[in-house]
Each structure stands twice: as C-alpha cells, then as structure tokens.
Amino acid sequence: MLSFGAFAFAAPGMLAMLLALPVIYWLLRLIPPLPKLVRFPAIRLLVGLEPTEQTPMKMPWWLLLLRMLLAAALILAVARPLLNPQADLPGSGPLLLVIDDGWSSAPGWTTRIAHAERLIQRAERGGRPVVLLGTAPVPIDQAATRRGALRPDETRTILRAFRPKPWPTDRAAAAAELDRMQVDPGAYAVWLSDGLEDEGAARLTERLRRFDGLQVLVPDQATTPLLLLPPVTEGRDMKVRALRPTADGPRKAAVQASDEQGRVVARFDLDFAATATQGEGVLPAPAELRNRMARLDIETQGGTGSTVLLDERHRRRPVAILGERATAGGQPLLQEIYFLERALDPYVSLSIGDLQSVLTRNTAVLLIPDGAIPSANDRVEIAKWIEGGGVAVRFAGSNLAAGGDRLVPTPLRLGDRALGGVMSWGEPSALAEFPANSPFVGIPIPKDVRISQQVLAEPTPDLADKTWARLADGTPLVTAEKRGQGYLVLIHTTANTGWSNLSLSGLFVNMLQRLVTLSRGVAGDGVNKALKPWRTLDGFGRLGAPPAGVQTLPADAAETFKPKPTTPPGLYGDENAQIAFNIGGRVGTPKPLVLPAGVSTDRMSEAGEMDLSRWFLLAALLLLLADLLISLWLRGLLPRAVRLGRATPAALLLAWAAFSGAPDAGAQQPQPPAPAGQATNDRSGPPPLTLEQALKGSLDTRLAYIVTGDKEVDDISKAGLEGLSEILRNRTSVEPADPVGLDLERDEPRLYPFIYWPITSTQPALSPRAAAALDRYLRTGGIIFIDTRDQHLSFDRSTGGNPDLKRLLAGVETPPLVAMPPDHVLTRSFYLLSDMPGRWQGGKIWIESGGGRVNDGVTTVIIGANDYAGAWATDQRGRGLLPVSPGGETQREMAFRVGVNLVMHALTGNYKDDQVHLPDIMQRLRR
C-alpha cells in the first residue's frame, strides 16, 4: 500500500506503468490523426500545393491531452486508488465479526453494516477468511446459511442479508456457538456491539478475549437504543415512558403517534432528565384521536424497541350511566351513580343522562343502576341497541327484585336473597374463583369482599354458561348473555354499598374495566383462547405478515410474553380483535455494556475508505467516448449538422462542464444555452407584441402584406394595398388605414384581418417560428391571400404546382384547396363578379375546401395567380403604376372590385351568403 495522506494505492506496483506515459506521448505525437476526406472538384489547383511551414503534421494539443489523460486514468484505476485508506488488520488469522443484531441494533444499522463491510474489505485485501456471527437468535423461517470461516465475498453476501431482529440478543448462546464453530484461535475478533449489557455479555467477552486480538465497537450516543414502554393510563392522561441505558445528560426524544393507515395523529416529546434513565411524556391527544392511534414510534430511531403497538386496551371508550347526577344537596355516598362514576371516571369518557340523550350519543357501554330502572319502552330501545353491539350492564336492587323486568340475561326469581343478616344463619358470602369463560379471569379477588344481598337467577340449563362470577356457594353474581353483537350483563348486587361492599373494592374497578373492554371486541368467549399471530414487527419496527412458524400465544400470554423467534412482538388475534404485544416492558431494563479492562474499544463510523478505481474507470470510459467522437469528427464521418467547425472542441468542453457541473441547471433555466451552431426549434407561444405594434394594428383596420425581401415586389405590394385601401374608403364603409408590411420572422400577424402575400423565388423559406405564427393566424380566423403572380408564365397550369409556393408554405398547415366554385360568396360579397382578374386575366382562384366545416365556412387561404397588387398599385393621382393586360383600365377596375370583394369577405365572412336568401325570407314574412 502506497499512501499519500488521505489517498493511497492498494496495488502501487501498477503505477510503474505511468513510466510508459512518455512513450505513449511520443507514439501519439508520431501518429497523426487520419485526414478528413473531402471531395473537391478543383483538386487540380491544389495538386502540388504544400504548406510553406515544414512542421510535421501533429495531433491538436487538446486531443493529445485527452488521450494522455485516458491512459493515465486507466493506469491509476488498475493501481486501486483508495480514499481515506485504513491500515491492514492486525494479526494473521481469520477475521471474526460478532454483530449484535437484536432489537437494540436497529438505530444506526446502516452504520453497523457499513463498518462491517469495510472490515470485510480489509480482510479481503489481506486475503483472510471471515467468520460472521450474529448474537441474536436467528428467525425460524431463515434459510440456513453457511457458518464458519468463509471467503470475504461470501461473507459479504451473507452480511447484506443481515437484518436486526425484533427480539433481544442471546450472547451466551452466541458464545456457545463460537465454541461449536471451532474458530481458529489466531483470529482477530471484532465485536460490533449494541452497547447494552445483558447476562451473557460477560461470557461472550471472556470467550472473545481468548482470540488473538479483540476490538469492541460501541455505537455513539446518537444511535444508543431507546426502549419505548407501552403507555400507561394515569387518570385522564396517557403517560408514555422510555428507557435509555445511560443517563448522559438531558435529552429529548420525539414520539409520533400514527393511525392504522400510517398517518401521524399526534407528536410529542419525551424528556429525559440529565441524570435519569427514564424519560416521560404525555400523549396529548383528545379521546377521539387517541382511539384512532395504532402505534407510537420514537422518531429517527426506527426499530422494534422504539415502537409500541396500541390495541383496544389503550383506548378510551364512551361509557354512559343512566340516571341523574347527584344533586348538591343529596347524599352522594348513598347513590349508585357516585360509585360508578368514581370507579370508571379516569379510564373512560363518562356521561350521565336519561336514555334519549345517552343513546343518541355514541356510547359503547351503558350502565344501568337499579335506581334508574328503565320503562317498558326504554327496555325495547335498549334491547335494540344491544343487538347493534352495545354492552349494557345492569345492577340489581330492590326495584329489580320486585320483578317484572324481562331485560335480564337470565330469568330471575322474585325477591332477593339476604345473606348473613340478623335473621339469617349464614355469613355474607365471599367470591369464588372466576370461571374459565369469564372475562374477569386473572383479576385478583380481595379477601374481604362480601356480598350480603343479591337477586337470584332461576336455574336454567344454560345458567352455568351465562355465569361470569359466582359466590363461594356457587350462586351467580354476574350473569351475562350475548345478544346480537352486544352483551347484556347483570350484576346481581347493587352498585352502591347497600347490598355488598363490592363497590368499595378494587375488584369493582377491575371488573368494570373488563366489562368496558367487552365493548372493544375482545369478547368473553375469545379472551381466554390462545392468540394466533396476526401481524408481527420486524427488526426495523415494520408491521408485516407473520413469518412462517410463528406460534400462537397461550391464554396467559399477557403475563408471560417474551419476544423470541417463535413469538415476535406484534398483533395477535384475528381480524376482528387483536392484542398488541410489544418489546417494551418484556425485556430487561437497558444498561450500558460493562467491559473488562484491557479490551480495546472504538466507535462505529459510517465514513471509511473508498475504492476509487471504478470512478477512474468511468472517467477513462467517458474519455474514450469523447475520443471516439472527436476521431469521427476529425475524419469528417459525423453528420454535417454535428460538424460545427472550429468551435466544436470548446462546445464539447462546455457541454461536458454543463452536464457534470450543474445537473440541475436545466431546471433553473427554461432554455439552457445551446452549444454553438445548434438551432433551437422554438414553436412555443406567440411572440410578444410591443405596445406600438399592438396599438397600430388594433386601433385601425389595416390591410397587411408579407414583406418578401424583394424590394420591387414589396413596393408594388405596398402601393397595391394603398390603392385598394383608397378604393375601399371611397366606395365602402370600410375605412382602412395605411397598409402594413409584415415580416413573418419578426412580426405577429394576428392583428390583421387580411394579409396579401406575393410569392417570389427569392423569399427564404419560413423559419419554424414564423410558420407557427402563420399557422396560429390561420387557425384563429385570419385570411391570407396568396398571389403567385405567375399567370402570364404558367399558362393556366395549376397553381399548386408553383415550387416557390410549396417551398414557402412547407411549414404551414394549409387546408386542402379546391378551385373556387362560380357561386362562391367571394363573387358577391360586395360586387357581383363573374371573373377574378388582376394584372392578368384567367386562371383560377383556389380556396379552402372546408365546406363550412372550419371557421364558419370562411376560407382562410385564397390563392390566385393574377398579380393583383400589380393591378391595384396606383400613384398619388390614382393612376395605375403597371400596365394591365389584356383588358386595360376596365380590367383594372374589375381587379379593384375583386379586391373589394376579398376584403369584404375577410371582414364579413359568409354574411353575403346569407343575404342572398333575404328576398325569400322577406317574401315569407310578408305572407
């Protein structure tokens, strides 16, 4: 390795070839480029001519430079240039790469992989095999990969398939795996750790220290993993906490809450105090928004540990209590509503009211205390509401015990049963364990809860199935029935302390909460079942279909869940109801990794050495292409348009600079500067009109003619239109101002209703821009009168055959033409004409064959051949400038009439076509 500061060559031996550059230079100078081949008639005059200067023909200096650069780039490329080179790995054995790929490795994963790739690259350069080992258990659906010492390129393939796992690392197992693999003890070990301590860390460190060398890499502070804990409901608020391994100063972490479609619903900060490892934040959203949240993520972390999936447990449900809120003067401790409110209030959004107001609101659970016994009508409504998915919870009491109420899950006996009263033998009864089908399973039962009075259910065959809680003697305390989508639940005792002390216990609160969850789709008959995996998280915190082989969770998973390959974190359940299992709270508190003294550590870094050889090869390729083009150009083999003359090398350089230097320059400039000699084909938008032009054209009606560049023709056109304008002013109500000459390349024709265009052989063909302007003019209703002026030459040959006409109209979309029929409106738009003479007679007028389809039947193009302007041209005294043949002054008069008709047609369109029917119309009106 040959090193110059931040630049080095991995194969410096190849640089010796640079010595060959002078030879290449000499050879290139010696071989002149092939000459251009030019066919040239006057070669006889050239024979024998030789330049007086006797310098040998040589390559242009820039071509020489280009080829030298090409050779140098190739030589440098094979010498393997490196930017920011790194020293070779110490030791001589294989490289052992141990990578922590548990949940905590997701932040900064790309850095980790990039670092590992660079290590592999260095091993490759040293020709040393690589052993790759991940410390987390592999996913169960992962194909078996080869283990042990592999070639570096094989290892690289495996490494690219590496992903962080959504479960913690198992370093003890990794150490055991190392033992099994029997890695060469002379290996150099590098441990890319996640910086977290666990119970296997010490053992793995110990095992790794037995190798020839060990380096432990820890992530820097920005990529230290945070562990987001599931939110905890505290009162009305939902608190979100996160853990960090080290208390390294105050820190803020932004958390975003998003809904199922991934839209961010809320965003808030977690604050870590300077000396705390736990940060806390409050989910700020109102209940409606909170119910839409599906997950919480710490921003910029992107891993399973920083993701918390939310489920129904984290949502607030609207709960209503039937009845009236206690008045200030009442005795709250005697009222059922008071106890219900106190038990539920922090956890649900609670409302109290009569049935109408409660049911019209969106209510999930309806609590019906005995004091608010519903009327018969209300019961029908409540029953209907339960069918639609509501959960109604009734409480017993003296009113219910009176009987006659059919809105109960199971038929009740009349009256109530008192336990342990003064007149009774028994003691107030405690609760039995909850039956397995009960939603209350798992709630601890306080020892001191005693039920002293209850209503009794009639024994029916299905009573046991409907019973969710029993007293110690087996009588049902809570019965429930699924009705339609909803539940009807009856607590066989009161909601206040009248019949029991249940309402004073925490059990009451828990039971009510479980009942509220009933409305969330976690049905009683599903609560107790094993949960199938529904969607699971991958190591980056992305939710996806569960991998094959993921196991169902047992019923008690809520307590026992551990993230591992067979049960990754995610949503479990079915499409109706899912329960979220997160990594937060299921893995140990993150603690910083403790390493024994003497282990060298380093930080992971993204930047490293870069192999530049491919860039040199690319440069050589581009230079080769440029050289090819230049060679072709020098030999004259490129198409004519590309041969730009002497400016070409400069233009190529400019183009090169433009392409390589400013890729976005085109976006900023609508029209990038074209290289020399390249015409830009601009057919866009009409040219802007100056104010003078616009005023001149629009204040007065003016006849216009096309300036052909032939002065004589243009003068005649101008004089002719002046003469015609004079005739129009004298005879008609058209009062045109002086005619205007239009240069199609510069002027905008659209202001003029009638344009006269004499065809000459000298007028250059229209540029695309001018043709587009003319096109636009014709499309928007302009009339152009083309005069080929060749009647005396063409002998009635068809006008379409005029080559100049074809040439000049090449870029214009001319409509198909027909000879003017004798009854066309042109023959009667002012004068009645049978013939259309100009300076000459005969010939045909060609008009557009639209048949009234386009432009309301007004022809846009009129082509004549009789040199009309020549006939119209008069001097100041109104005498003709040019002779008219054969008809003399009579024919000139007729030519003027033709002109008047043309202008009238241009200004009034097919008006006269309609007017011919006027006598008929008048006659009919008179009738």
Add this chain to the structure above:
Amino acid sequence: MAAPTTLHRSVELAGTLPALMIAADRVASTVIQGVHGRRRVGQGDAFWQYRPFRDGDSATQIDWRQSARSRHLFVRETEWEAAASVWLWRDASPSMQYASLKNADTKAVRGELITLALASLLADAGERVAVLGGGMRPTSGRVAVRRVAETLFDETRDLGEASSTQKRALPSLPPLVPLPAHGTIVLVSDWLDPLDRIEAVIRYYASVGVRGHLVQVLDPAEEDLPFDGHVKFEGLEAEGQHTIRRVEAVRTAYGARLAAQREGLQRLARPANWTVHLHRTDRPPQTVLLSLYLAMADLRRLNAA
C-alpha cells in the same frame, strides 16, 4: 432528376428580363435571315431610309411616290432583318456535380439553369438557339427552348445511364464543331481545366469569327477553400487524391492559383473579343444572366428605345 423544375425556374428567370436582342456586328450571308431589324440596310419589310438614286441601282428599287415629290429619284431602302444564331453549351462533366452546401444547387444544375434561361430569353427575342454539339439546327420560338432543354436532359440522362455500366463522362471542354462565321456561342463551365486546353477551344472558334461568352460557374467552397487541418482531397473526375496537412496554410496559395486561372481565362478571351462572366452558386443566377444580357444585347438600340 430536377430537369422539369430547372426548366420552370429558367423560364421564370428569363421572364424577369426584357426581351434580349443579339447585336449582330457583322453581317454575313451565311446568317439565316431573321425577324427583326439589324439597324442597317438590307433585306426586310420595314422601311429604313430613302437615299438618292445611284448608278447601278435597279430600277425596281426606285420609290416612285417619293421620287414624284421632287426632282430627284429616291431609292427606298428597307432595314435588314435577321436573326442571330446562338449555340449554347454547358459543362456536364462530373466535376460540375458538386455542391458544398446541402441545400445549394450543384454547379451543373446552376449551369443548366443559366443555359436554359438564356435560351428562353433568346427564343423570346426571336433568335435562333441550338445546343453546341447536339446535332441540332438553330431554331427559334418557344419550341426552341424545349428542344434545347430536351437535348441537355438527354445528354445528362445518357450520362446517368452510362455511368452505371461504363465510366463514360461528358467532356469538361466544349466539342469542336464547325460553325458558320459570326455565330455566337455561350459556354458555361467551371473552366478549371488547364489553360492551354481552353485556349485551343477559344482559338478554334475565334478563328472562324465566332463570338463567344464564357460563364464560369464556381461553388463557394471552390473559391474560399473553407477547410481546416489535415484533409485528403479527392477529385470528382478520377484525378486521384491529394492530401494536404494544413489546408489553412495553403489557402492563400490556392486563392492565387484560382485568380491566375481566371486571369488566364480573361487573357485568352480578350483578344478574341470574347467576354468572361463569373458566377457563384450561392449567388442568385439573375446577376450573371444580366451580365450576359448586357454583353449580348445591342445596348445602343436599348438606349434609343
């Protein structure tokens, strides 16, 4: 083949100049009598002048009505009316098939254009025209233009057919055919052949008293040599190849040679009272036509009219 287009364009070109008259400087009996006055005494219908009777005049020549008005006898002389015969020739050799710019005419097309336009002008003026070496008798009228055109196009077509089978190229110098004295020939070519060969042609025709006009048609590239660097030139008539390492270095020398060629052409033409006209294919052909017109027309008559 752009022949019909060339015909149209040449007719158009001719239409831009008034009818052209050929000045007949010397009268010769061989010249077929024509239709317009030669501004001298001779055979014809138009009155020219009365002159007193001289001995030797035939009595039938006396204009008795005029003589009766005085005591002298007068002879009525008519103006001699004759048409000049003009032989046209244009170079159709491969070296004329050259245009340096894509959209420009080749020298051959431009040469044909000039030839036909001239034929059209002459025909309008009532002169007789023929193609030199075409085996065609001079004819007048519109049909003459058509015949000239047909002869030219036949030659070119023969060339086109022949070139596919055998390499027979039309010569780059006009054929030497016997012409009546005091005829006029118009020769259109690039005149890049060696001067001694051109001199032979001019001598041959001038010796029998034929008046000639040479039109040199050149491509702009031939005049400017607009090439750079290392160029291998290849002739169009199998002259072989010639490589020049730095064309820009020989441009001046080339210009001098071209000037020398023109100078030589002028030097050859002047003693025979011939004229030389230069034309570049990037210029409009009207210019050279006007220049020919001025050379061939009887300016005195034009000024008088």
